[in-house]
Amino acid sequence: MSSAISKTIDSERVFKYLLIAPAVFVILLIGLYPLIKLIVTSFQNISMFDNDLSYQGFINYERLLDDDRLWKSLLHTIIFTAIALPIELVLGYLLALLFLEKLPFKQTLVAIILLPTIISPIVAGSIWRLMLDQRFGPINQIIAWFAGGDVRLLWTVETALVWPAILIAEVWQWTPFMFLLLLAALSNVDKEQLEAAQIDGASWWMTFRRIVLPAIMPVMFIAVLIRALDLFRVFDVIWTMTQGGPGTFTETISIYAYQMAFREFEISYSSAIAFLVIFLLTVTVVWALRRVEVSR
Amino acid sequence: MIRWDRGWRLTLRVACALMVTIVFLFPVYWLAAISIKTPNEIYSYPPVWLPAQVNLSSYMTLFRDGDAWSVWHSLVTAGVSTVFAMFIGTIAAYSIVRFRTGGDHLAIWIISQRMIPPICVAFPIFLLYVSWQIVDTYVGLILLYTAFNVPYVTWMMRGYIQEIPLELEQSAMVDGLTRWSVLWKVVMPMARAGLFATAVFTFIFAWNDFLFALILTKSEVVTYTVKVTGYFGSQSTFWSKIGAMSMLGVLPMILVVGTMQRFIVRGISLGAVKG
């Protein structure tokens, strides 16, 4: 009897490792070399002209500390993520609620709502840039109709308007992501429990907290995590709309890293930046994970 | 019992749904309109809302010049990599959820792949690909997108699998099914909604990629995102080609997503089944 059990346990062990093996393999295949190279180059001094492969110590990391522009871009990134994420989450949730029950043409409408995510972010940024243009764009026209006169809003030039413009484009493009994920999650919530709660006269908030939230939490958590990581690394939309301008006002960490790595060829320094980002994000994610796991 | 699918509540929902749809659709409409506008209409001030005629010449040009192939390249690389990533990621997710394989460390390591700014690894990966001689090939891009999407799939499916009650699997095993069969015959169907939702976005992430496609392609497998950026020239902006190419990129997606999301939405009836 015991040998049968241990055999099951053994085959289970093999099974579970077999299941994760392809994933680990493919990630390592593509990810390992770049990561190692990243670490190594961050301790070297490789730039456009220097191909110096000798160990340079922590000079790149020291440079990080001195670099105002880097910390400003981090600040921009954090604030941007902190604003965009709740908006997308709440809007996505409300939309999912809206579409949860039967609705005529539901499939068509859902498919249409998903369109923004299918447009390449480069094109999305460009089309919003065009739509917000003073001369060629309809948005200012629409605003003028409501305001009753000519408006002059330079969405990609004026300091007060650039972040709203970027947020509009970003939220427009990715709320459907939240929407679809939450729709799938909400549709798996046990209807019997919901009906029972309603019969018992529970308030909307109670129902939400006790029944809905726990049921969708796993998916919602992942969606928020993925979205937060992507917002942190946002590049395409901001690049096409403002190139990080005016000045460096809308420069996020990715745009700064792009300037360093691609335009200025500061390979070593951008590797150090990459590590800073990875470190910060890992710390945050681990902290978030602990909190969520603890509360379950 | 408040029913939201009857009467005035239904009408309200329909009205809201339509308004929301219009808001999300409007920029896409603008893009579509540009793809059929004449140059005068595109550059006209004030902007033209409704093109006077449907002018499909940009689409013809894209097919004639062979630019339309880039949409096909995108389809192949995104599609194949999605299939691989879905398979690899889902089985990994099952292992992590049911067996707690690798504990937290493995899971965190997997998701940490998504924390790396692509900009910083693009050049090292390029060097790697040069030495493997897979720059500008299908294999190269598919491998890349698979590797980059497996973390997303793993984590998403982890969430959906966690929603499935353990009792279902246990009762199936009591009935004599192996772990592998349980995975395919019980867990997968239950997670169908999640599977499709995840697949859709896995595809979209690969589809939308610009940076890696830019660095890793030259002329053979140029994807549509890279092709489109070529239309933004320093002394020329081919707006109607941009619009047409974007539409070409969107139309197959509408079909794919349109058919797939039916399964996601149908999850309502599946979720109600219990015990």
Place this chain on the structure above:
Amino acid sequence: MAITYFTRRAMMAVYASILALAMAGSASAESAADRAVEAAKKHSGITLNVFYEAGLQPLDPKNFTGPMWEKLTGIKINVIESPIDQMFTKTMQAHRAGSGAYDVLNVLPNQMPDLALAGALEPLDAFVDKYGYREELQLIAPVYRDNQMKVEGTIYGFPDDGDVLILYYRRDLFDDPDNKKAFKAKHGYELAPPKTWKEFSDIGQFITAKYGPKIYGAGMLRQPGNAQFLFQERFRVEGGKFFDADSMKATINSDIAVRIFNEMVAENKWMPPGVEQWGFGEAFSAFLAGDIAMTISWPPVGRWAAGYGKGTEALNWIPETTVADTIGYALPPGGRPELAAGFSLSVASGSKHKEAAYLFIQWMNSEEISLQRVQLPFALRDPFRTSHFSNEDYRSKWPNAGDYLDVLKKGAETGLLDLSLIQIDRYEEALRQGISRLWAGDDPKQILDDMAAQWDKLTERIGVDKQKRVYTDWANKPNAYPN
């Protein structure tokens, strides 16, 4: 018998000498282009990878020079395209990876020092001498020839594009007698293409006041990426210097610069609303639509506004020109136009077919082939050889094409070079950001002081002596500063 033999020998000698003379004659008459073709034939069968800016530019090698070259030599041309702001990156990355991905390169002349010093470009002097191209190189218009070909005395590329920012204006508005009278009465001098920026502002405001909002006085390239070229020019014309030649300290924040910044902001007020966002597309479409009376931009505007190339497939994205018969051409205020951007043809140092690549660019850049190339309706390559400007065929393409070419020719003599330094893109980036801050409303003095500080920090990072050498090399070129 002896006589016939003698005569026969004489005849042979005569024939032989005639033949020899004929061959000698054709050898000297053989052009650089022909020589390139002949020499390239032995490489028949290979494929050359040619790297071009995406958009209209690649139509030249794809539809014209590529097929022609293949017919002549059997060498295939594979065109690889890239958005212009990625070209530098991709060139450097290919060089670093040693992948030999590109054979022929298009290089922005002010980035040539960076690429040459990084070792990405093949020095061409040996090839030039081997295939006798020095003579034809001399025939390139001086300003391009003397400034966009060499780095520290070595040839790294052939100037291939006469990019220069000239003034386009509406002759009908300027010639209108009522306008002339009213303007003279108001300002005391004749209404004519502006020679100074003050005149530019006077004329602009006059036209906006009279015709606005239908027609504005001017619409300029104000988007930072383009505006930085115009600033570079205006700054130098007004007497500014980028650096102190001895200390290499940036002097971009002088009073001249502050004044120019303020003037630019003031000018925006009488230009179409939103002009701060205008790039090439906005400005030229507005000019073609008749909405602005003046603009300063690249040469294609002059051709397309005149309707040249209308009806060709490649140009079917251009809106109708409503001003075809009323365009005037002139040098911009100050008379020293900016030779903005431009392209030189180079050979990648990592190329596996260096000689074939070199022969292709010699052929493309030669007198006869380049003449055809700049006249292509979809060409973005603008006239750059002295012979281009005087070519009768070109001059008759539209009624005042002659004026157009004359102004371009003057530009090729008086034009000012883009600033060129080690890591020039970083300096330009600071300038671009400064201009974007200007439109956002920041204080000009503050912006310029910050810019100067950024420049100084960069120079220190790169190495003051290293940078000084490159800067002095640039500053000593005849067209760097208006002396």
